Amino acid sequence: MGKIKRAQELAKAEAEAAERARAAQAAARTDLRDQRDYPMRLQKFLARAGVASRRGSESLISAGRVEVNGLTVTELGTKVDPLNDEVMVDGRVVEWGSKPVVLALNKPAGIITTMKDYSGRRCVADIMPTDEFPGLFPIGRLDIDTTGLLLFSTDGELGNHLLHPRHHVTKVYRATVWGDVGEVALSWLAEGVLIDDRLTAPAKVKVVKRLGGKTILELAIHEGRYHQVKRMCEEVGHRVEQLERIAFGPVELGGLPRGSWRVLEGRELEELYHAAGLPTPDEASQAGPGAARSNARMGETQGATDAPGRKIEQ
Structure with a gap:
């Protein structure tokens, strides 16, 4: 009888957890619908979801890295409904409101700083975890024979601010x-x-x-x-x-092995956002909706995209 009771309690707990998840999802959907902005352009959806900047999202779409309801989309004018359409980047579903990530790579020589190379050369996408973190883009670039610290993120605004001359990073x-x-x-x-x-x-x-x-x-x-x-x-x-x-900025290469990457967390991540003149995602969310940064403005300045023709820093 003890085993049956425990099984019943477990089933009840799972049902309650599922109900809470459904309620949270419903609340999120209500918040989305209240924006009265549907359907929306695919690049706008990706930017608001924190995948990349608006310009970076356009590059992802043009490169064939985005799917809508199982079909690859390369048309920038495509519109989606976040409540009904499933959007995937690099094979992973985009969750609305996902927290952006920042990664540090010790770039080897002989690799170009682009997420896709149509001539078949080896690029940084070949050694970065794009399956785990879809929408990654390099913040700036390093020349093919330059090694060392190269930052990646899914936060377009962070990339733009870090590269903008006014912040003197x-x-x-x-x-x-x-x-x-x-x-x-x-x-x-x-x-x-x-x-x-x-x-x-x-x-x-x-x-x-x-x-x-x-x-x-x-x-x-x-x-x-x-x-x-x-x-x-x-x-x-x-x-x-x-x-x-x-x-x-405050991020150092340290002992990171050549060709390896790591996720930035804690104080190091906080100092990087502050060096760019931005609150961290956690700080922005705690400040409330009125103080949160709008990813829809990310593409207004150049620098954080993987668009063709970007100048190489070094």
């Missing part, structure tokens, strides 16, 4: 250059050098080590101009042999 690089870098060259790098008829912003530069015929430098910059570190070093007469990014 510092990126730190370790460069192995040819030649013995002297004090004059170091001062030029620190004060700014002329690239494309425009001075680079002041940088923090220090010598890490001097080798036979080479110098290892550490440069901290907050701009993201095309091949900036390489071109800065070449302007003062020292060609870069190897380049590695070791920090992006």
Whole structure:
């Protein structure tokens, strides 16, 4: 009798849990319907669901990574009803209101920073967990031969803010250059050098080590101009042999093995959002609907998408 009673209690508990889940889903659906915005464009749905920015969502659709009710959709004008249509990105169902994620990768050399390459070259999507985190996109880019820290997220607004010049988020690089870098060259790098008829912003530069015929430098910059570190070093007469990014804002590469990734959590994630001038998703939700960020505005500034023609940072 004891086993039967326990089974009955378990069944009752499961039924109550299922009922609570149905009630929560119904409440969520009511909130959605109250927005009086249905059907909506697919890219708008993806942005509001926190998958990517509006521009990033358009790139996902154009790349054939989005399905609606089991069919691949590449038409940007497609409309969906969040209450009735099933939307999938990279084979996984998009849950309305899913919390965005941020990942850090130690990028190896020889891999291009794009989520899809039509010429068959190896790209970062080949080593990132897109099945577990659909809608991932790289925040900025690293050149094919540049290694080190590359951030990914499903939060388009975070990506846009981290790359926007007004936030001055510092990126730190370790460069192995040819030649013995002297004090004059170091001062030029620190004060700014002329690239494309425009001075680079002041940088923090220090010598890490001097080798036979080479110098290892550490440069901290907050701009993201095309091949900036390489071109800065070449302007003062020292060609870069190897380049590695070791920090992006408060996030450091640390001991993350080459080719491996990790999820950002806790204080590190909080500091990254604050460096971008944003509340964390938890902070935004606790502040209430009026204070929450709108993903519908994510695509208004460039920088956080995987759109063709994006400039490579380094």
